[in-house]
Amino acid sequence: MPARGTSARAVAMLALAISLAACSTAGQPAGPMGPGIPGMMGGALGDQAGPGSPGFVAGTTSAPRIVRIVAGPGYVFSPSEVPIVAGETITFEVTTMGPTVHEFMVGPAADVSADSDAAPEIADIGMMETKSLAYTFDGPGPFAFACHEPGHFEAGMRGVITVAS
């Protein structure tokens, strides 16, 4: 019956929402959360306010802007393009969907391509797990992010940070 599949999917999505909400609270640096998080209120992962959209507030070191990224299923990040303004501090909250363990490395594109220790990373993000990393984008870039679990980068598991002027 179609209704059964829909219900199962709804439960799965609810579980994800709860998991994301729980983890984003736990992952917050010590400090005020603020009364409302537009991205959470919007409900969907794609509703995050980026540069130029209503409600956009640039992230700072004391109040980083939160960007949620889903790793997988498969060798993809969603979104694979993250717009920022120069100098922003972003807290990436990365959730793995599917059974494959991923990582999230971010920084100058050359370092990220080379899997350099100079670029910070979150290692070993397991299924339905969310881990976070704050990064300040100094300079014009180019910046990128990627997963360097064996074979994943080669399979296309990478994304770009676009810097608005």
Ligand SMILES: [Cu+2]
């Ligand atoms: Cu991966």
